[in-house]
Amino acid sequence: MNFQHRQSAHCESGVISSLLSHQGLSISEPMAFGLANALAFAYIPIVKIGGQPLVAYRLPPRAIIKGLCKRLGVGVKFHTFKSPMDAAEALDDCVARGQLVGLQTSVYYLPYFPEQMRFHFNAHNLLVYGKRDGVYQISDPVFEELMEIAPRDLNKARFVRGPLAPKGLMYTIDSVPSEIDYPRLIRQAIGKNMKVMTGAPLPVIGVRGIRHMAKKIEHLRGSEQDKRLYLGHIVRMQEEIGTGGAGFRFVYASFLQEAAQMLNDNALAEASQAMTDVGDLWREFAVAVVKECKSDRPIDRAGLAERLRVSAAAEAGVWDQLKRWHRG
Numbered sequence: 001m002n003f004q005h006r007q008s009a010h011c012e013s014g015v016i017s018s019l020l021s022h023q024g025l026s027i028s029e030p031m032a033f034g035l036a037n038a039l040a041f042a043y044i045p046i047v048k049i050g051g052q053p054l055v056a057y058r059l060p061p062r063a064i065i066k067g068l069c070k071r072l073g074v075g076v077k078f079h080t081f082k083s084p085m086d087a088a089e090a091l092d093d094c095v096a097r098g099q100l101v102g103l104q105t106s107v108y109y110l111p112y113f114p115e116q117m118r119f120h121f122n123a124h125n126l127l128v129y130g131k132r133d134g135v136y137q138i139s140d141p142v143f144e145e146l147m148e149i150a151p152r153d154l155n156k157a158r159f160v161r162g163p164l165a166p167k168g169l170m171y172t173i174d175s176v177p178s179e180i181d182y183p184r185l186i187r188q189a190i191g192k193n194m195k196v197m198t199g200a201p202l203p204v205i206g207v208r209g210i211r212h213m214a215k216k217i218e219h220l221r222g223s224e225q226d227k228r229l230y231l232g233h234i235v236r237m238q239e240e241i242g243t244g245g246a247g248f249r250f251v252y253a254s255f256l257q258e259a260a261q262m263l264n265d266n267a268l269a270e271a272s273q274a275m276t277d278v279g280d281l282w283r284e285f286a287v288a289v290v291k292e293c294k295s296d297r298p299i300d301r302a303g304l305a306e307r308l309r310v311s312a313a314a315e316a317g318v319w320d321q322l323k324r325w326h327r328g
Contacts, residue, residue, distance in 0.1 A: 061104065091103075220301050260272060
């Protein structure tokens with residue numbers, strides 16, 4: 001197979017970008033992420049990750065692939081399986097036909113990941129582009145180089161249990177459109193993302209959700225150790241799961257910059273710079289949390305909450321810019 005591996009910032013947007021580009025629809029990772037209106041924030045206390053509330057900085061797993069393909073008019077097929085044997089046979093059939101195949105897996109059971117990078121995250125996306133000498137050839141967007149994995153290891157990674165269990169999920173592209181109306185789709189995607197970040201009815205979603213989490217931090221109870229575990233979890237969800245809160249803001253800023261160039265639009269370029277600044281604020285918040293967690297002093301809850309409110313205000317400002325652009 002004449003396949004070109006590309007390293008990316010985030011697994012799902014990177015995989016779908018590579019899949020579509022391989023099918024002749026060349027699209028960058030930022031454009032894929034932006035057209036899927038994937039930027040988000042959610043603080044979900046009823047869903048636990050390691051005993052702590054789920055904190056999400058993008059739409060749920062599979063939403064980027066499904067949302068992008070629907071918006072572009074791309075034909076995509078998803079398959080889940082009850083049996084690892086059936087899943088392996090289906091994958092082998094696709095590979096034998098020369099198809100590029102996307103898979104959802106668990107990071108923890110991929111042996112080519114360095115041990116210090118493995119953790120129980122069950123929504124990591126990768127591509128299988130071939131099989132040689134009984135070993136699958138892997139394009140994992142996290143890595144600069146191509147990888148290989150034994151069938152037994154790959155099956156284990158595809159059939160883990162727990163939150164976001166992949167159930168052997170694999171997906172392939174059936175068809176791509178011959179033409180894309182980018183101006184219309186960019187406007188449509190930005191409008192949808194505005195609603196996610198500023199118009200959600202629940203106070204735990206979007207900009208309101210960021211402020212909600214700031215309030216939770218400010219009023220943290222329990223021992224200093226409990227507070228450190230909670231804050232450390234927020235940073236891990238922000239900086240280690242996928243691209244993280246700051247990273248997703250940088251990807252979206254790149255989308256806005258690419259859209260600005262495509263449409264020759266200065267307002268989008270200005271919004272891109274503002275979103276980059278938002279990403280910087282999230283990174284500064286993460287650094288501040290880590291310093292607090294490593295310190296022997298009591299956690300400065302008010303200071304961290306205020307940093308988060310500054311990030312929320314900055315994000316709200318970007319969406320205000322984009323609302324004016326969208327109305328124009």
